[in-house]
Amino acid sequence: MLEMNIHTFIGADKGYNESDICIYGCPFDGTTSYRPGARFAPSSIRNESYGIETYSPYQDLDLTDFNIYDGGDLEIPIGNTQKVLEITKTYALGILKDKKLPFLVGGEHLVTLAQVRACTEIFPDLHIIHFDAHCDLRNEYMGEKLSHATVMRRCFELVGENRIFQFGIRSGAKEEFEFATSRVYINKFDLNTLDDVVEKLKGKNVYFSVDLDVLNPSEMPGTGTPEAGGISFKELLDGILKVGKLNVVAVDVCELAPPYDASGISTSLACKLVREMLLALKPKQ
Secondary structure (H helix, E strand, O other), rough: OOOOOOOOOOOOOOOOOOOOEEEEEEEEOOOOOOOOOOOHHHHHHHHHHHHOOEEEEEEEEEHHHHOOOEEEEOOOOOOOOOHHHHOHHHHHHHHOOOOEEEEEEEOOHHHHHHHHHHHHOOOOOOOEEEEEEEEOOOOOOOOOOOOOOOHHHHHHHOOOOEEEEEEEEEEEEHHHHHHOOOOOOEEOOOOOHHHOOHHHHOOEEEEEEEEHHHHHHOOOEOOOOOOOOOHHHHHHHHHHHHHOOEEEEEEEOOOHHHHHHHOOHHHHHHHHHHHHHHHHHOOOO
């Protein structure tokens, strides 16, 4: 008799009820303005995760020692952005109400907004740590309020002033940087002040969003909007380990676009980062 083919991220094979962390994918790139393809990221990351190990030599931890569930990809109507956000928010809210940590794999960065909306219903004091090449603080992009280029502006409207902390930023319209002044903390180009922000946010409820284009395109060419001058894998890993010390209540990884890297290196790197994030965010002992 054939066994059921259960498609999960490596090591994330626990049942929902026993889980502490719940992975799910939102394969959406309906507002991507440059190179679409991020909708293929969640399934690619699951497939290629079997090319890495469950054990992390960086943290001396193994995914199999923790309760991690993979719920697969959401079924979403491509072309209906509002509906996609509603479906994603509802799913994330269910996880949060069950006192588990939702781990969203995008998809484009707009999907972050849905999970942040869910988080603010449970945690009205939410703070956001955001690793990205782009500010994503436009009020509208080409006439649209809901866009991967406006996602952090919409999140700002939910959490308020001085609760978004951005790192690795090296691209954006002048108006975005002007808007951020005294409203949003921006560490341009790198993660140099992350230690100070982590210290400031101790005891706070934190949402952690990683747009993979924060990395240098020499290491992450497979993304929709690559930007020269990014950080390295090791710098990003160090940042993840620091953020993992905080009370992180939800997380996302977005903007891998597998079709733009035929070598598969970008997807392999994303798999490794997901593993390290899962282990860094394990339940605190």
